[in-house]
Amino acid sequence: MTFNLREHLIDTGVITERGLTRRTTYRHCPAGCGLVLLAAQDLGHELWCDPYPVTAKGELDALLTGRATYTRIAGELDRRDAARIAYRSADHDDVFAIHVCGIPQPEINHSRITKYTRPDYSAAPPF
Numbered sequence: 001m002t003f004n005l006r007e008h009l010i011d012t013g014v015i016t017e018r019g020l021t022r023r024t025t026y027r028h029c030p031a032g033c034g035l036v037l038l039a040a041q042d043l044g045h046e047l048w049c050d051p052y053p054v055t056a057k058g059e060l061d062a063l064l065t066g067r068a069t070y071t072r073i074a075g076e077l078d079r080r081d082a083a084r085i086a087y088r089s090a091d092h093d094d095v096f097a098i099h100v101c102g103i104p105q106p107e108i109n110h111s112r113i114t115k116y117t118r119p120d121y122s123a124a125p126p127f
Contacts, residue, residue: 013044020046022076033101040077047077049096050105052113058106059090062097067106070096 009015018030020041027039029048038049049070054062059069059080070077071084072094080088080095090109097106 010044013041016041016044016046018046024072024075024077026051029099029101031101035099037099038072038077038096042077042079048099049077050099052096052105052108053094054090054097054106055109056090058108059085059095059097061106065100065103067098067100069098072096 006015010017015021018027020027020039022040022042024038024040026036029035029037030046036051038051040047047070054069062069069080069085069090071080071088072078077096091111094112095109099105
């Protein structure tokens with residue numbers, strides 16, 4: 001009998017068949033729409049969220065269409081229940097809606113998007 005570590009990790013829910021862990025990462029949609037999504041897993045179930053955080057109105061729109069919402073805490077996705085929604089507004093937290101192919105992402109919270117800026121290598125070194 002040989003021990004297969006990958007199979008063991010999948011069986012115990014540490015990773016999924018696609019290699020997703022609890023840590024969020026960006027991957028292309030597995031359903032085929034080709035969009036880059038925020039992906040993670042929870043108890044062996046894959047979570048595929050729209051890539052940008054939503055506003056409180058966007059969260060309401062997502063919930064009204066049956067899409068769950070998640071917040072990112074320490075690099076992991078945590079489902080937003082009624083208490084968290086009531087006391088932590090999506091306008092002040094990174095909240096992501098579950099992705100549905102063909103349906104536009106709910107209203108994006110542009111103030112919660114962190115932008116990458118390229119370092120200025122032409123400047124003199126600080127020493």
